[in-house]
Amino acid sequence: MKRRPRVPLLPVVLAMVWLLFNDSLSAGHILLGVVFALLVSATVRRLRPLPAWPRRLHVAVGLIWHVFVDIVRSNIGVGRVILGTTRRQPSIGFLRIPLDLRDPHGLAMLAIIITGTPGTVWAGHDAASNVLTLHILDLKDEETWIRTIKNSYERPLMEIFE
Template sequence: MRGKFLANILLTIIWVFLTGSFAVVNFIFGFVISFLILWIISARDHENKYVQLIPKLISFFLFFLWEVIKANLQVAYEVITPTNNMKPGIVKLPLDAKTNLEITLLANLITLTPGTLSLDVSEDKKVLYVHSMYVHNKQEFINDIKNGFERRLLAILR
């Protein structure tokens, strides 16, 4: 996988020097073109993790960005309106993440999202305790995290 990434960077650099434009947009375009070339070349290789990883990373980044924007708007609306729509609570989130890295990244992603805070991990590392400003339905809250952050994160790390 490291070799494919380095090849992608090398092809990007070659693209930039051939076009003569050192603008950021040209770097991004060169990276995308290089990725597509590597994807076409290695289409028969079923074990090609690099070609599978980049779309997952981009999808994860866009999902995380959407969740942060959505949570910011929800918290901002709560602050500027006189009504109180909050229903705070602490939720016991069962984990599919097993390693310290997976659990730490998940807990940090939850904490980076406004309105939620990772509190603690159980001794056996099977449960993460999360505080949220909006827990109207605990099972729905658990499903949102498991099918959102955790599923996407584990798809990248495993």
């Protein structure tokens, strides 16, 4: 895996952000954006010793689509709980899930995905035993939640980042 040429992510993202922010694709802005991105990533390298090397980006497309579908579905679920169509207070609770993912960038992405989905919030992660604590709004069966997290989020993230 070492031999494949890898694209550093931070300068590319920064240049795209610059172009989006100025809302133009003219040559001057592209040049300025590239210079700005290289300068900032050279400055930040000292602060962040861990550069991210994502691979297999086609897996990421499937992951993003999956996350979008889950966000829509859990929005409907949380909305039904709030509007009280079930006429009961939800059974809230914590859930502990042992993880296999170890890469810090993968864990950060997992945290953002889990917390960005309504109904689940990342409540802690023990670095020594690699156990994730989740807080779930509507905790009915734990097996389904564990299977969802491990199969549809953790496995693609491991393929991308490890």
